[in-house]
Amino acid sequence: MSRSKNITVWLIWLAVFPTSMAYLYFAIEPNFQGYWFDLIAFAIVMCAVSVFPIQVGSITILFVNGVSFAVFLYFGLIAEIILTQLALVALFISIRLKKSEFYRIATNSTMLFLTSIFAAVVYYTLGGTHGVLSLSTLDEIIPLVGYVIGSIVVNQFLLTIIDVFVKGNKFSAVPKSLFIDGLTTMMIFPFGLILYILYLEIGVPGIFIVGFPAILLSVVISTYHKGRKVNTYLHDTSQIGHELSKKLNVKSVLDTFITEVEKLIPMSNLYVYDISNSSRSMTVIRHVDREQDKGLEDLSLVYGEGFAGRIYKDQKALIMLSRKQLDKIPDLELPDEVHSAIGVPILRGNSVVGVIVIASKQIRAYEKYHLMLLEILGNFLSVAIENARHYQSEKNKSQRDRLTGLYNYRYFTEHLEGYALDLMEKGLEEKLSVVLFDLDSFKKLNDTYGHEAGNEVLIELARRLEAYIGERGIVARYGGEEFTVLLKGIEHSEAIQLAEDIRYMIAQEPFVIQQHMIEGEDQVKVYVTASIGVATYPDHCESPEELIRQADRSMYVGAKRSGKNRVASAAVAM
Template sequence: MISKAKRQGIWGLWAIFWPLILIFIYYNFPVSAPIDYPTVFSFVLLGIIVALFPITLNNTPVFLVNSVSLATFLIFGLGVEMIVTQIAILTVIFRLKINKNDIFRIPLNLLMFSIISLLGAIVYYLFEDMYFLGRTDLLGIFGYAVIVFVANQALLKIIQISLYNRKVKIFDEGFYFSLMMNVYMIPIALILVYMYEAFGVAGIYVVGIPIISVSISIKMYYASKTINVYLQSANQIAQKLTGHLNRSDVVDTYLTDLPEIFTISCVAVYDVQDQNNVQLIRSYEKESGIVNKQVNISLNNQSVLVEARDSDQMISVSTGKGWKDRVPEHLREMGESLVATPVKRNQEIVSIIVLVAKQKHAFDGNLLVILKVLNNYLGIALENAKHYEESQAEGLTDHLTGLPNFRFIEQTIATIRNQQQQAWMSDIAATVEEQIEASQSCSLILLDLDRFKKVNDTYGHECGNEVLQKLANRMKDFIGDRGCVARYGGEEFLVFLPNSIHQEGLQIAEDLRLIIAGEPFCCVNHMDADREKVDIHLTASLGIASYPDHCDDPMELVRLADRTMYVGAKHNGRNKVSAYQV
């Protein structure tokens, strides 16, 4: 965004130099021919019509007014050409519907094209009297075309660098397009002059038809080209969304990639809570990136979000006056154009996505079609992500106890290891002592029920399964949020304690042993027909190892805990806790 100081500076330069240029032209470049107002009006009208079909290349509008300007200059001189060109420039600016922060583009373009017109006229008159290819003014016309092209390109690059801080390429698409249009400009302008001299005002309109036709054709060509670029980019997003992603990753991919394609300043995702409430869960802003939020918002009946939800349609509003009093407060200063679209999953609207662009009328019909396609992909991707998460959870869960399985513990430990390695490498200037102190400690307990085979043999496997389920619940209740309980296999369980030093883990292991031995497990599904329920007393042998006390890699904890459990607890009478000894 252009700073306020720069905008004020542009207005100041325009106020000083634009009148001076006009005064200079008035006294030094008199009108070449008597002013015929119908003819001048015809050139102005042709310039306005051509200006209604600009194309945007590298964020710069380009249109075919040069042939009209050159013809006007050759007939009436610089003063009338300035009028035609300046009116055409104003038409383009108003056609683009700029917002209040971009009003500075009016004086900027008026001043820029005044300078270009003046330079073109000076070069023309320098070469006007030189004989070339049978005409005395032909070399001047070539000189005019060259200086107009060079000055236009140079000033555009200077503006992009100094005002917008953009990196520019000299030979970009806009350069080649302007070069082609300047080559096209000379013969069209000469034909326009000849037809005017031969047929008067009617000749202007005869030549004007192909000029307007070419403008429309080029506009349509670049519009289709832009749509193809959008479609290719949308396809890339769709391909990313079809990958193995969870729902959070799907939303993040959508939020970050969409503004890279379209000129969007803000994207916000709202989860539908009930009829009157939504929750802002994530937003993306150009300045701050993705922001995770959990903000509950109450809706009124006039809200754009309510309209999108209840109509099950994409809502598009082109100016801020149409929506700023109907959206959550945090969106109101984000821009001018807004699109709100519902996202379905299983034929139910679960979310509403709001896009905001700084420009007015930023979302045209073709763009809305592409956004609808992308939102359909998003709904499908969220459904696929849900199934993916469920399948992942299923692969990481023990079906009997509902606990995580060993694979889950492996992944958790791997995450701890990666975090520790990243912390270790984050500051290469840190001392060894500081690094060790900052490393993430953790402990792992491996628990094995003593003589559990006897339970299965005496009361049946169904009873054994019931005992394992009740043991899992007892362990989960005891450990709580201090760590993670998982089933290792058979009657073996793991307890992973992140951020736990060895002494803390050892005490937790001892308390866990007492909890298991201190209260019997009541079993209903057993084979003893004489009793409705049986109380089964069990004990457990536990082994514990800690990182970094006992190993350099937390992935070694399972092996060390398993070894000390068998050697130190099972072989020494069972119902014991054994700590690994280095």
């Protein structure tokens, strides 16, 4: 909620509650002499019930309303307001209200206060009184019905105001909470009447005879609801695992993991560390800070250092719920504003290969089930990363040349055919050029310096080509000492110029070889040249599939046979 709305809510509370409460007290002048023990007993039951709220969606159901109803009937409005406000305090303490939600203290206090007053006004208007009631005549029953209906109406009215003006939600003429509110009222207010009647009959023991089952029922239902909530989280966690298993590269795995975890576990910061067990160091590979757009790329820790380093060292999950606990960790890497943190190791076999840390600026932001969820997600992440790396490795083996690391002939031809088919299906026209070249007299180089030296030349040439071409095209090893480059969306003249640049780059800078057969030399510099052929679709062929054949023909006919170390165009060779 915005700062201005927060201030407005508290100003309204200050204007309404303290002054109105003081006025009511002096106007009514309640006298509880001789009933303090009874009121304390009611307060104990109300606070105990408040500690275990029943949550249905966004609606909180409390048996407090039934107890407060009994208090109202016997002791009057002032006692009911005071005990209800005490129960509200107990509720907020039990749910560990976050700092960002402190506005709820003012909104709920004001709402309960106004509901009590409005319902009481209806009750008094219809002739209702306090003390010992027989509840057997219409004169007593009608005010009770008016009290119940009045409390529902004003409660829904105030909830709508809070929902629209405080939370910013859309207005609804028939709010979803109306049905739940009416249903729970039918259950809670009869409970209040039973409590009231039993209190009249046997006094304070009656409060606990009725109150204890109410407390027990609240505990059971609250625990059941919490269990269902955890089961829902576990189901969501399982779905995240399925999503992660679908990703075929590590980046997608990490991106999906972070997106889904942010929905499941409250956080202000998230860190994913990669561990190098050889150097016993940790490096952040993913970082999320909800208040900063930029990532944290340079954070690194060593074995045992900081919060994440301790998890690495101990090889077990860790949860800390206050800044006082966190400050005891030497070299803490978490921001000063963080007050809660959980972390789990990412295990592969018996080794820690990574660490996940989630932090919050709230005190006691996490429970044990959050840590359990994160441990499960950490296992899913470990398996997904391993699968993605295995897939990528196998993919590289099928697409990459083992010696140079460039794409191989199979990938190059499949990519060209697939890209050409995509253009045709979309009805697009785009020029495609293939630059095909062969190293001149490469057999002689192998015979002179050895095949290991020849491999060094091929590896270095691959490195130069990738650095020079970059994102402008696709470089592949065609076979042996032949290489090819696919260029998209450029004119034939530009492709010719790029081929000339490649030829010049190869010919002008010598290749330094270490593994050679020349005795007495540590390293040898050799000069290599290349004959290059260039073809462009649709300038020189009717289909992209013919490009390689046209480029190959232009290389042999136009370059090799014309003296080598030159560039030839398919336009000349045709």
